[in-house]
Amino acid sequence: MTPLVEIERLAVRHGGTRVLHDVSLSVAPGEIVTIVGPNGSGKSTLLRAIIGAVTPDAGTVRRADGLRIGYVPQKMPLDPSLPLTVRRFLSLPKRGGDAGRALEEAGAADLAERQMTALSGGQLQRVALARALMEAPDLLLLDEATQGLDQPGSAAFYKRIEAVRRETGCGVLMVSHELHVVMAASDRVVCLNGHVCCEGTPNQIVDAPEWRALFGTGTAGALALYRHQHTHEHHH
Numbered sequence: 494m495t496p497l498v499e500i501e502r503l504a505v506r507h508g509g510t511r512v513l514h515d516v517s518l519s520v521a522p523g524e525i526v527t528i529v530g531p532n533g534s535g536k537s538t539l540l541r542a543i544i545g546a547v548t549p550d551a552g553t554v555r556r557a558d559g560l561r562i563g564y565v566p567q568k569m570p571l572d573p574s575l576p577l578t579v580r581r582f583l584s585l586p587k588r589g590g591d592a593g594r595a596l597e598e599a600g601a602a603d604l605a606e607r608q609m610t611a612l613s614g615g616q617l618q619r620v621a622l623a624r625a626l627m628e629a630p631d632l633l634l635l636d637e638a639t640q641g642l643d644q645p646g647s648a649a650f651y652k653r654i655e656a657v658r659r660e661t662g663c664g665v666l667m668v669s670h671e672l673h674v675v676m677a678a679s680d681r682v683v684c685l686n687g688h689v690c691c692e693g694t695p696n697q698i699v700d701a702p703e704w705r706a707l708f709g710t711g712t713a714g715a716l717a718l719y720r721h722q723h724t725h726e727h728h729h
Contacts (some may be wrong), residue, residue, distance in 0.1 A: 494521050495557055497632045497664045499585070502693060505538050505553035512538050515688050518645055525658055525665040527675045530685035531707060537567075539685065540634050543666070547715035562662075563630030564609065565621045565638045571609060577654040579612070579620055580605045583627060590627030597621035598660065600653045615646045619653070626657065639674070647671055652680040670710060 496519040503516040513535040515569050518525050520529070528536050541547040542554055544562055556562075577585075579601070583592040596602050601619035604612065612620065625633060639647035658665055669675055676683055676695045678703055683692040690703040698704050 495550045496521050496555075497554075497557050497560055498666075499555045500539075500543070501553050501555075503539070503542060503554065504550045505542060506550050507538075507549055511592050511687070513542075513685075513687060516685070518692075520664045520666050520684055522631065522664050523653070523662050525678060526668070526669045526683060527679040527683045528666070528683045528685050529670065529672065529675055529708075530690075531659070534686045536685055537636055540564075540666070540668060542637050543634060544705045557631065560632060561628050561630045562585065562624030563628045565618075565633070565635045567637050567640055569617055569621050569624075575609070578601045578605070579607050579609060582609050582626055590629065592623070592627065595623040595626040596620075598626050598657055601647075602657075615650070618642065618650055622650075622653070622657075626661075629661075630663050633663050633665045633667075635669075637666070637668055637670060639662065639669070639671065644671075644673070647674060647678070654678065670677060694718050 499519040599622040676711040
């Protein structure tokens with residue numbers, strides 16, 4: 494299967510500072526890959542390099558031909574004083590795509606006529622997701638998309654991402670600091686700290702010494718709990 498995006502030996506500098514070096518990573522269609530790492534480890538920079546907003550100093554970013562990317566930023570670009578309904582917001586700037594269907598895919602069908610200014614954080618995230626889905630993306634990029642949501646809110650949001658992947662077959666690359674989510678929703682986890690420290694399935698990665706050095710062993714507990722819940726779900 495041709496990867497949607499393939500990064501080889503990427504290096505990026507900001508001013509004189511080396512933000513990323515020697516980063517290689519690929520995302521296949523239908524795969525959910527999560528990038529974790531400490532603050533300042535270059536996670537957002539990596540996403541921006543993939544959408545072409547950052548020019549690499551070295552290495553290559555190869556996108557599949559005609560790749561459509563949907564991007565869910567940390568914060569929605571929004572003028573709070575504008576009286577806009579959700580549906581109207583989704584039609585700006587003139588985009589193709591069906592706002593109603595995108596809202597449904599994002600689990601926000603009931604929000605179409607609501608005012609943007611009246612939405613809660615969780616509702617705004619779903620609208621941001623709908624906005625990305627209007628591009629009918631092959632690859633969905635999410636940058637800390639659940640910042641500011643409580644744990645049930647972020648868990649529900651990531652379940653929705655899994656549903657989108659199931660329904661559309663898109664690949665997903667997300668940056669997250671929520672390790673319990675990472676364990677639950679990812680096929681593959683990449684730990685970034687300027688370079689790729691370790692990567693693997695959630696099961697493999699919790700045993701990696703580099704992972705333990707950064708995150709301790711607490712995440713293994715989260716994983717055990719997660720496995721326990723899932724085996725139960727499968728038996729019913």
